[in-house]
Amino acid sequence: MKIRLLLSFFLLVICPATMAQTIVKGVVRNAQSQQTIPGAIVKVSTSQTTQTATDGSYSLTVPAQATYLIISHIGFVADTITIEHGQTIVYYTELQPRQNILKEVKVQGFETNRPLLQTAGAISIVDSDVIQRSDESSLVRAVNTVPGVRMDERAPASYRISVRGSTLRSPYGIRNVKLYFNGIPLTEANGTAALNLLDAASIESIEILKGPTASVYGAGTGGTVLLEPKRGQLGASIGAGITMGSYGFQKYAATASAGSAKNNVLVQYTHQQYDGYREQSAFDRKVLLISPEFYVSDKQTITSHIIYSDLYYELPGGITKEQYDANPRQARGGEFGSVKQQTAMNQEGINIGLKQDYRFTDNFSNSTAIYSLHRFRDHPFNTDYERNANQEYGGRSSFTYKTTIATLPATYTFGGEFQRGFEAARTYDNNSGSVGALRTDDEVTAKTGFVFSQAELELPSDFIFTAALSLNDTQYEIIRLAQAPTINYTKDFEAVLSPRVALLKRLTDQISAHASISSGFSPPTEEEILTSDGNLNEDLEAEKGTNYELGVRGYSLQNRLSFDVVGFYFRLKETIVSRQDASSVAVFRNVGSTSQKGLETALNYSIIDAPANAVSLFKVWGSYTFNHFRFKEYQQDEDDFSGNKLTGIAPHTATAGLDLATNVGLYFNATANYTEKIPLNDENTVYADRFVVIGAKAGYRKTIAGQLQLDVFAGVDNLTNETYSLGNDLNAFGGRFYQPAPDRNYFGGISLNYSFK
Missing domain, CATH: 2.60.40.1120 (Carboxypeptidase-like, regulatory domain)
Structure with a gap:
């Protein structure tokens, strides 16, 4: 027993x-x-x-x-x-393989969550591999690989994004392009987006929707950019990195990540400094990102982010062609010179977002997000000194329901978005970098929102039909306190319906064609109504436009070649343009209409894709954009600019690159960007010269014992030492059109990431 x-x-x-x-x-x-x-x-x-x-x-x-x-x-x-x-x-x-996943990658665009080959629309994806091809000091180089899109950097961290010509009304800052971070609006209720508060290393991927999306992202004629933050990975890890380069460039990064089957969290801190290529162009930015994600159940996922940023950058200002040729490193001089006035942007902000994805049944789900942001700006400019504080909140919710109609699969999406921002804005005299006499004291309340619906139907013969509609509304209320009597100004832009219809045909398992017609509505931003000289631009109206689009994407040559080709025709009415007055203040007005025709192509060819070989990867890729953009109707006083080329838009741009990797961990990539001559004024009498800029990066990346990932790299930008201007001032007063970019410069660094078992 x-x-x-x-x-x-x-x-x-x-x-x-x-x-x-x-x-x-x-x-x-x-x-x-x-x-x-x-x-x-x-x-x-x-x-x-x-x-x-x-x-x-x-x-x-x-x-x-x-x-x-x-x-x-x-x-x-x-x-x-x-x-x-x-x-x-x-x-x-x-x-x-990453370079051959066009038909597998599910995109967020239009909230269909379909593979790209089944999505009707011009969508480009910038993944983490593309972002990491340079020193990650900014997103400029990565975004400029996308056809139809141009990102400028007028000074370090002074960004401007143009999607199919939207730079026309953006002398500075990001306007007429809607940005989202983790599915939550990054563009504020006043129509501007502070992308410079983010660090490039915080971004995992970017989706760019070109032209008016006209439905699930509300009003807009420029496009939509969806930014996905980096997330924690399975297990625990810590990492650190340092990059150093020419003209005092330094970047330090530290990360900590922990993840399990139920949750993950990423904490990332970056500090970037730069003495500057030009006078008065130093830069200093600190960013803390906390990005947790919780898998509450099979039905519920909660994601969130906290971004704190402390940003300071100097503004060298535009210079004339004579100054540009004599010494491109000089800042704007004269009575209101940038060094004398200590022109700079000092900006501090915190952005908090929370999003829940909930699946009620296999066929019915919801995604709801709320956010809040607080931002303070201290901005000595050449002719004035601006200080403002902004607080904002908003939310977005969308529902998706899947069903069948007479045996045909159908998906319905509907929801809405609302934002409210309040800004206390003051302008002063700028006394050599010090606050002078008060000029204006304004309280600005901006409200914007829309509701949307979308129906998607899978038809016989591999057709997918989409119909969408949104109703958009924007309102500004400005109270001017430093004036007797107090001025109350309200501008309520009439609610506008924006429709979109699209049809996609899957020609084969590897090729699809798509066509769409969409309408866009883009009200002026706060900065266009309330200019920096304190004047109210009461007559400014919203832009309205219609976009026609036809494209094809897919694979050939045994999946080694991927391609994406889109042609479009965009008619824009009440076009907003900007000009500088004698004090360099940008003023805006509606000028009539434009006609914008274009062709965008992207190709990717894998010559070698064999991980077991000594050379495991060798691919070449490229993109090309053709723009035939013209002012159709444009009368200014006695001058008729009808038929002129659109200001700030190059008729031809191209990007080409190659990527090489070996089995032992060595890698190399190179990129060349070509930009044709750019008209710098509406009269088309001044042009920026064409240029080619080449950059390269080489390194050694290896995982040691399955726990320590090492990456050592070095690179060069502007290899051929080209003199060019990246971020020209359009219609600049006194001929100060040019913002010279750095000459040949180098960088190198090392990063380590340790995973705990």
Whole structure:
């Protein structure tokens, strides 16, 4: 009896401990070439980690509480596998190469969450690999690889984004382009977006929707940019990096990440400094990002972010062609010179966002987000000194319902968005960088919102039809306190319906064609109504436009070549343009209409894609944009500019690059950007010269013992030492059109990331 009791105790205690262990084995292959992938990271939900051998195989023992494992490798899309417990489990995994996932990547654009090949519309994706191709000092180089899109940097951190010509009304700042961060509006209720408060290293990917989206993102004629933040990964890790370069460039970064099956969090701090290529162009930015994510249940996910930013950058100002040719490093001089007036932007802000995705049933779901931001600006300019404080809140909610109509799958999306911002804005005399006499004291309340609906129907013969509609409304209320009697000004832009219809045809499993017609509505921003000289621009009206679009995208040559080609025709009415007055203050007005025709192409060809080979990756890629943009009707006093080229838009731009990687961890990439001559005034009498800028980066990236990831790199920008202006001042008074970019400059750095087992 004693022996039986001891044997029973042994079976009850020892055997479960043995059965709790599962041996997981597998082989990892390239989904395209079917070659095995050595060096892939295999990580279990309970933090056990290993790497695949030279033949792509792996084996590790996992405990009973392990639920899934993630298999990843540089250049491939990570795959998640649910663990089925037993004594020995074998998995055969195929990873999809990143450069060949056009039909697999699901995009957020138009909230369809469909693969790109099944989405009707001009959408470009900038992933983390593209962002990391340079020193990550800004997003300029990454965004400028996208056809139809141009990002300027008039001074370090003074950004401007043009999507199909929207620079026309943006002498500075980002306007007429709607930005979202983690699905939450980053563009404020006043129509501007402080993208410079973010660090490029905080961004995981970017989706750019070109032209009027006209439905789920509300009013707009320029486009929509969706920014996805970086998130924590499975397990725990810490990292640090440093990059240094020419003209005093320094960037320090520290990250900590922890993740499990239920939640993850990423904490990232970056500090970037730059002495500046030009006089009065120093830069200093500190950014703290806290990005948690909670998987509450199979139905509910909560994501959030907290961004604190402390930003200071100096403004060198525009210079004339003679000054540009003599010494491009000089700042604006004269009575209101930039050095004398100590022109700069000092900006501090915090942005807090919370989003919940909830699935009521398999066919009905909701995504709701709320946010709040607080920002303070201290801005000595050449002719005045501005101080303002802004606080804002807003929210967005969308519902998705999937059903069938006469056996045809259908998806309905509907929802709304609302933003309210309050700003206390004061302008003073600028006495050589010090606050002088008060000029204006304004309280500005901005309210904007819209409701939208969208229906998507899968028709026979592989057609997908989309119809969408949004109703948009914007209102400004300005109270001028420093004037007797007090002035109350209200501008309520009439609510406008913006429709969109689109049709997509899947020609094959690898090629699709799409066509769409959409209408856009873009009210003026606060800065266009209330200019920096304190004047109220009461007559300014909203732009309205209609966009016609036709495109094709897909693969050929055994999936080695991916392509995306779009042609469009955009008619814009009540076009807003800007000009500078004698004091360099930008003033705005409606001038009639424009005709904008264009062609955008993107190509990507993989010459070598074989992870087991010595040269594991070699691909070439490129993009080309043709713009035939003209003022159709433009009369200014006695001058008729009808038929002139649109100011600030190059008729031809092209980008080409190559990426090379080896099995031992060495990598190299190079990029060349070409920009044709750009008209700098509405009269078309002054042009910026065409230019070609080349950049390159080389490095060594390796994961050591499955835990320590090392990346050592060095690079060069403007390799051929081109003299060019990146971010010209349009219609500038006194011929001060040019904002020279740095000459040849270098950078290098190292980053380390350690994962805990």
